[in-house]
Amino acid sequence: MPSGPVHLTLLVGPAVPLPVPRFVLDALTGVTVHSTAEPGRQSAFELTFEVAKDSLLPTVFLLVGGGLPPVLRVVVAVTVGSLPEVLIDGVMTSTSLTPGTGGAPSVLTVHGMDLTALMEKIDGTGTPFPAMPVAARVLTVLAKYAVLGVVPAVVPALVADVPNPLERIPVQHGTDLAYLRRLAARSGYVFTHIPGPVPGASIAYWGPQAKLGLPQPALNVDMDVQTNVESIAFGFDAEAATQPVIFVQHPETKAVIPVPIPDVSPLNPPLGLLQPAPHRIRYIRETAKLGVAEAVLLGMAKASSAADVVKARGSLDVQRYGHVLRPRALVGVRGAGTAFDGLYFVQSVDHRLERGSFTQQFTLVRNGLISTLPVVPV
Structure with missing residues (x-):
């Protein structure tokens, strides 16, 4: 269902981002945001400006890129219809600047990462965490990132490991991001x-x-007036399916016991029926040093990441889709055929905004063929 107009909001500031002046928006020609749910990956953005030779905009961004001030925060949000969505x-x-020739404007490109980029800059090596x-x-x-409006959402580990400070005190090694x-x-x-x-x-x-x-x-794929994707292609890689095997040490005999781990858990239900x-078998030998519960949790995480044998890549026009497709969430696919219809996990989305255009390129994954639901939710 076609939606209303798309409104872009760009906020920039040293610590607290504020709406940019009108002349900055007038110079902005393109925005690209890569949002991902892949473990170990960071979301990123790219802003493209067309500026005149006497514009102060390149100087401001280039000075910031040189460390004055040390942090320039950027927030990109869009409103589709009446629903606002923060993209990054x-x-x-x-930054990079390509001077124009023949009277053409110069092109200024600003690159950035999500706020985890700041967590890579702070090295907390040696920080102790006694009895924590x-x-x-x-x-x-x-806690140190609360000043930036970062709210922690922490799910306690199923295994409560409270170290005795008389025996050992956990110490951080590396940057905050690497440690987390x-x-x-x-x-x-x-x-x-x-x-x-x-x-x-x-x-x-x-x-x-x-x-x-x-x-x-x-x-919706190939469903006449209900079609809301521009393109989509599916892949099925049966060779990618692996069987993780963890190793658990018996506390009394010290014998190491191999234990195969299934790829289904309460938090990772099967999205494909077949x-x-x-x-292949993947041996996770480092689990022998962990407790039984910790080893099982690690094995389940490895099994889940290796189970996504179905992958779909495609693109859509946001105004036709009527919504902003978000990563880290489920989405249904209809009209692709019995094998590929059903629910998928949105692994990543590339948002691309230009004047009069808002498109998204997406990657979907799941762990099998044929939908587990009799009817795909609209």
Whole structure:
């Protein structure tokens, strides 16, 4: 269903982002935002401006790129109809300028990452966390980013490991981002930055990669007037299916026992009815040093990431779709045929805005063929 006009909101500032002046918006010709839910990946953005030779805009951005001030925060939000959506809340990382020739304007390009880029700059090596479980350590690390409107959403690990300070004191190694990701991987979790729900606020999520929730409006393929995608292509890679095997050490005999882990958990329900048999075995030997529950959690996370044998890539026009397709959520696909219809997890979305145009390129994944639902939600 075609929606109303698309309104872009661009906020920029050293710490608190503010709406940019009109002349900045007039110079803006394109916005690209890459939003991803892939573990270990960061969302990014790119702003393109056309500027005259005597414009102050390149000087301002280039000075900031040189460290004055050290952090320039950028927030990109869009309103489709009456629903605002924050696409990214991040910081500028670099700039480039291509001078115009023959009277053509110069092209200024601003690159940036989400706020996790700041977490890469702060090295907390040596910070002690006495008698603190993993969730408390995560909250402590994230507390310093509250001034930027970052709200922590931390799901405690299922295994409460409270170290005895008389025996050992956990110590951080590396940057805040590397440490948070390392703790997440050991717990079978993910760490990601989610912009919004309003400009200037965001969520630092540390917890399981849950493929649950209400699905977004369906993507319709070859359904006459109901078609809302420009293109979509599906791939099925049965060879990608692997069987993770963890190793658990028996506390009394010290014997190491291999345990195969299924690719289905309460947080990762099957989205495909027909799942291929694993073609390879992946041994996760580091689990022998962990407790049984910790080893199982890590194995389940590895099994989930290796189970997505169906992948779809496509593009859509947001005004025709009527909504902004979001990553880290489910979406239905209709009209693609029995094998590929059903629910998918949105792994990544590339938002591309130009004057009069808002398109999205998306990647969807799931763990099998044929829908598990009799009817795909509209």
